Amino acid sequence: MKAFRMIAGACALAGFVAVASHDASAACSRVSAGGEAVTKELATDVAKMNLNFAIASKNAKGKGAVKVTCGAPGPLAWTACKAQQRACT
Secondary structure (H helix, E strand, O other), X not given: OHHHHHHHHHHHHHOOEEEEOOOOOOOEEEEEXXXXXXXXXXXXXXXXXXXXXXXXXOOOEEEEEEXXXXXXOOXXXXXXXXXXXXXXX
């Protein structure tokens, strides 16, 4: 279990990618973050962790459900997932 946490943490740090669209007149924006891992479950968890980091870095709070989309495994059997959520300050 400790190894799983270490792997997930390392993937979260290594795969931290956040793209946020921001409208100057609105207090809310759509935040998205990606994560990659060996399995779909791990990639989903990493994407959600990165999304939480991205929302926290904007000093915002997530509103609504988190939408996660995953692609097919890549060349080295790595799976990439993208998590999106609305965040408001």
